[in-house]
Amino acid sequence: MAKIILILTSSIAAPKGLALYQKLKVLHDVKLVLTPDVKYFLPESPPDAFSELFTQQYYDKNSKSLHIDLASQADLLVCYSASHNFIAKITTGITDNLASLVYSASDCYKMLFPAMNNVMYQSAANQRNLKQLIADGVGVFPPKVGLLACKTVGIGRAWEWEDVDQTISKYLTYLDKLKGKKVLLNFGRTKTYLDDIRYLTNNSSGLMGDALHQILTWSRCGLTTVVGDTDFPLYYDHIKVNTNQEMLGEMENYFAQQDIVICCAALNDYQIKEPFKGKIAKRQNPSLKLTLDKNIDVLAQLGLKKTHQFLVGFSAQNDFDLNYARQKLIDKNLDLLIINQTSSMQQSDNEIIFLTKTEVEKINKASKLTIAGQIIQKIISQC
Template sequence: MLTNKKIVLGVSGGIAAYKAAALTSKLVQAGASVKVIMTANAQKFVAPTTFQALSRQPVYTDTFKEQDSSQIQHIDVADWADMFLIAPATANTIGKLANGIADDMLSTTLLATEAPVYIAPAMNVHMYSHPAVLSNLKQLDQWGFRFIEPGEGYLACGYVGKGRLEDPETIVTLLENQMEQSKLLKGKKVLITAGPTQEKIDPVRYFTNPSTGKMGFALARQATNLGAEVTLISGPVSLDTPSGVARIDVKSAEDMYRAVTSCFAENDIVIKSAAVADYRPKQTFGQKMKKSPDAYSVEMERTRDILQELGDTKTTQYLVGFAAETNDLEYYGEQKLRNKNLDAIVMNNVSEEATGFAHDTNASIYLTKEGKRLVLPLMSKDDLARKVLIEVADEVTGESL
């Protein structure tokens, strides 16, 4: 899967830089063309000539040392890449990337590239768990960067724990798997809904729910990574749009209904993960209602059932719903799957610890109309999204991993 792929390998300054030499060799053996960028500190561990000999390509160490006067070096390398890999990625390099700092050849090229970026962290176990590093990793994850998790074991600093750069053979295998998966939904149009809706009472008050949109945004991000053309329809959230995703913002359930139904026919896969209000105030007020000493009640009316309409009108679309429940999860989920004519449903119990609204993790049961049942234990929402989408791709395209 890496044959003829153009890979830029960024090597930052940690003891694990010696593994990057072996990684370069393995990538070349797998058929890739590799260009190496080294930070100044990386050169204190391994000489650039080592990477030049292994890659049979020039090694880049200085933004201002132009190897070809007809080109701007960091832009040329950024555009050349099919894939960008940082291994080892130190806390310093991760911090630069997360905060938009471009003060050397590696960080400058990273900001200029549009290729997918894979980050393989390597550092002391306490550094890896520091709040600043975790915050930077979280930011990069939200922007769509991909991670090769460090392994656990004996570290150069003498500690034993998480922070060791993954073995070169494992990294190559992971990249090959990623390349294979990146074609699973190629040519498919995917529509995803995310977040809550807001149902106004007056200009300053509304009914809503705790949804943050994290699950839907993870689905959009991972669908793009799998090669799909993605449209994301989102209620009010404070999340950045995933790279390569077309986003439509809405507020109310009626807004969501109109946006979804206008896009439905042109999509191959529709995943409705938004938490849309079932009811809205029957009457809304143009001015702020003043409080009074008396009790106040709001008469509510049903909103339109978007998922039901999609199930009733679908033709060739593969339709996936979500069921957020607090009890009898599979009973209610199976009813929803059947009654709304869904092809599959993702069921999760939002009353369980670290699952559901606002969390970065989730646990679900994935069920298809043919009866395929997959238990997905607690994991990051991005990991869960990827697993769900791989299952959907298997159903839609017949291609499985």
């Protein structure tokens, strides 16, 4: 039984939300939270619904915080359907009603199902807000195209509640299957030092690995994360490394105890044969000749040590070369190889191919967060 917060906003589709509520609470502990004006769209409000921001005449330091109690217990928050106004509020952090306050106080995975007039949905402000919510890790499920309440045809029609129920069930199943699993993830780029302050690196941003981290965090697995350099700050617990050698050392420290190991890091294939000591003086060295040797292959080393672990690797290619990838899968003793293209570096979206010993599956271009979810689902199906 999961603990779910279901938020209904001021939308003509709100009665569908009530039907979803009745279905969900048969199997789960569901708290229904209403925005102030949703009552105008419902035949009647359930007596157990929460809607008032303040329910007491006076609050002192010992007063119970309803929004914190609701938010802290949730495994999942679902907003169905989400109005233009509510989307704007949660994007900017406005908490002037109980629903937006509970949303802001929740650190669980959030599903958002917008529904509104097609012009409103496609407005610059709404699209900008939805893009930000996706970047924040929210699961935004675009509305359907169809006949709208305003008697026009376009995008903005609410999902049917039965489809939302199925989507929630899929997520909760995925959540349960990773519960108690130990997962080791690496991402980010490494360095090859030229001297004590200069180094060679690559163009990986770390966005794909960060998206995987978000999905794995939502799954509540036992997660250990080892990270090289990224283009953004990390505000969660992780082990920082600089070089391939450091990456291998930290991965080996945790490898034996893991159930799943996902190697997304962009490691350097080459290293300087003889790094300079100190700082190279440009005046004394107007030109340099460097010799590059093959660098340590972290993924191959882990493949040699594999016993029971499900080992996942990434392969960045100029194009999708399946013959090369199949050999890599075998040579490095991988259970799953994810092929992506170098053109996805520094980009917010990605397209990949799943490769195992028995199957090939192409995944079309989508946001890296969406791709991360598909990667984790694939791992679950293979383990």
